[in-house]
Amino acid sequence: MAVPTTFLVALMALLSFQSPVYGIRQQAGAELGGGGSSGSGSGGGLSAYPALRFRDDQTFKILQLTDLHYGEDLRLDAKSDQFQRDMIAAEQPDLVVFSGDMVSGWVCVPSSERPLPVDCGPGWFERRWRQLIAPVHAAGVPYAITLGNHDAEADLSRREIVDLDVRTGGLLSLTRQGPPQATGASNYYLDVHGPPGSDRPAARIWLLDSMNRFCPPLMFGWGCVAQDTLAWLNSTISGLPPVPSLAFVHIPIPQFKEAWYDAPTVGRKEEDVACSVRDTGLFNLAREVGLTAIYSGHDHNNDYAGLLHGIRLAYGRKSGYGGYGPPPGWLRGARVIQLRLGEDPAQSTTWIRQADGSVAVQEPSGQPKGMRQLECHSDEYGQQGPTDEQQQQQQQQQQPLKVEDQ
């Protein structure tokens, strides 16, 4: 944080006047109005946004950016901007999904251990947000968000963040406010239509809000997709034409543990799964309604994908430069999911685009699966570990052991 204040202020001023370029990517199709491409069950009202659709070659490419953690440091945020631009340029996705912890709201939570940034308070989150969505706007790529556990820790609530994105995102934001009866805010779905000439939904992407901490009645551990949200999902889906469906959620569901130990996997696990403290039934509902792939973020040091009882459970790759991780030897990256018309999303082709431009094709790694993790990891500090910078600081300030540490 050794950035001169004048520089900080100048950059903040610049960012707060930077407004995204609103536009529609040609490939997203100019079909405005009728049909729409998404729904939230909350009534909607907006009808003019681009219809997502499969390409002529019957594929549809999603770029998952997860855990970008803007707001910790301007230099890191600038690197995350470049990271986003590189990922988008390399993959030319049809949709970008930001799967939570886009912003480290915790930096504006008063703490005795560190000073608050000077610009916390009204407008702090929006300044980060405008910077964060600038790369997708510059590229003209439609995008959608689901919230993480850190986004709503600063000056905006979950509902307010969704409103902000709808307001600032123009036609490119497909984010929608979830229905009032569903806990959280980022609960909605997007239909992907068939290739040009087809007006029917051909795939469906659910964005589900896994909240922050706690899963009532349990008042500890990580958040969950609430039962009221699942009830809404279940009743909504029964009124929709059945199509191949997948979901994005920030906090992994408990079955991510089982997927690692009991199922074929690709990719790696370098930390305990910090899953929802309680199983609210998303996995069983997914099996019931044919929602066959669930992608999460949250654990920066895991990037595996497994196939459990016909459902793909997969992490993204830690994207961007805020926050802890990824572990030594890994590059930051983004999961790419290529849907194919009519194909089961549990079988979609997927790979990791890495920050240096290389592609990691995830193979069964042969990594020993280790001692079975029985509980969802729930201690944030132990889970998230210190950042590189904090580690350096700690090494510099090594104190002799205190009595209570022995």
Ligand SMILES: *[C@@H]1O[C@H](CO)[C@@H](O)[C@H](O)[C@H]1NC(C)=O
């Ligand atoms: C979903 O809804 C159906 C009725 O449409 C019901 O039979 C089923 O039990 C529900 N599933 C869950 C998990 O609530």
